[in-house]
Amino acid sequence: MQDIKRADVRNRLLGALGTQAFELLQPGMERIDLPLRTVLVESDQPTSHIFFIESGLASIVARTVDDEAIEVGHIGWEGLCGTHRLLRLETTPNRTFMQIDGSAITVPVELVYRLIDEDAAARDLFFHYIHTCELQLAHSALANGRYNMSERLSRWLLMCHDRIRDDDMALTHEFLSLMLGVRRSGVTDHLHILEGMHAIKATRGRIRIRDRAKLEEIAGGCYGAPEREYDRLIGSR
Amino acid sequence: MQDIKRADVRNRLLGALGTQAFELLQPGMERIDLPLRTVLVESDQPTSHIFFIESGLASIVARTVDDEAIEVGHIGWEGLCGTHRLLRLETTPNRTFMQIDGSAITVPVELVYRLIDEDAAARDLFFHYIHTCELQLAHSALANGRYNMSERLSRWLLMCHDRIRDDDMALTHEFLSLMLGVRRSGVTDHLHILEGMHAIKATRGRIRIRDRAKLEEIAGGCYGAPEREYDRLIGSR
DNA sequence: CAGGGAATTGTCAAAATCGTACAGTTCCCG
């Protein structure tokens, strides 16, 4: 295993750490690939590492006993997986897995504990991140409860775009319908609407963002609040 | 101000604290009444105290710039208001206010900080509580996205019943529609359905739980997971 | 204790969404 240099790290949380804090974690860091559908956190199964996402998209999915499921959180290069460990829990009922392949830097939980016990600034950084995750959860609830499909679809595409940083995104209608918890043909219909407004261009297995501003306009208040809070607390680049 | 004795405290979090931990907070405790609509946490306004709810019902409401709002969290005698302070934040965009009047014990934030810095068990207790709140948020998103109105209405009534501990609850259709983020007349229709199944009895401005088991059956997987996790982590009485 | 007004509840047509089915298209692999 080769040393991971600060300059080579894309993750925004690791980037926001002070030099000393980074160096404390550095010996435990390991780079891993995350192919599609890799499970980072299995429901009710203990995890030993924190995953700082470098690229790709992970999502947190909540599921009920009668097998209803929906995506409730989005994690990319701005975040980490395993927040429950930061809250000193061994397990969580929610599942986290890769929706778009990518990579991450893992750090053993114990090392992160040592950091947050010693370094109040690092502790606050991670705690503030947990808070932005809560905000994202709250806005998922709000979006699902009060916004229609076009708005939610726009929100999802925008959140994905933030994390992939490429106008071309490999997404199928089927996949989006699972994420949003709606039926697949509804996604098709509403993608046509978005395409009719020239906000996107959809081809087989692929969606290209054509006019991000328009997409934000369509999403309205459904998108943006958690993102602004992240920038305020963690800092934009 | 009069000393608050351990035996007089109903709040489950305070009850779960060790004797020493309780005694550390005790000098800062103050009992306050919380009439209907009292704001405990104002959006983006700093708060100086943690509120340990003793009775009544507080709810966390998320709101967007285009004035859509919905309840995303329920807090009663099992919880506390001001979790963002535990995550070392001054403010949060979400509003928390009383939906059913009650009372609380307040403790200055600094005193709570001292406790969690000194006492790992107390720290873990509060962090685990934050985790159950996140779970509640996730399940609000799930409920809004995947369950219909009867199920969500049942869920809400059950969560309220857990916290009020009285079969008679003062609730109007209008109020419930605001909580669930749906049309008021839809609430009326679905209350009739629940009443037709003899799960509840609705009279003007009042709903009586008649058959809690039936209500749980109607709610299905929509209700219960966060509550079970709370009992597992914080402990049932 | 009667009357007026506000709060609360009831009803129903219109719109959105769902469930399902099936056909057409594109891509991949042998």
Place this chain on the structure above:
DNA sequence: CGGGAACTGTACGATTTTGACAATTCCCTG
């Protein structure tokens, strides 16, 4: 190049939710 799988387009009745309006109940005031 052909066959099959994956993906997308479309249709339609059933169901759910919305939006507007009507009816009822309660409470306050004179």
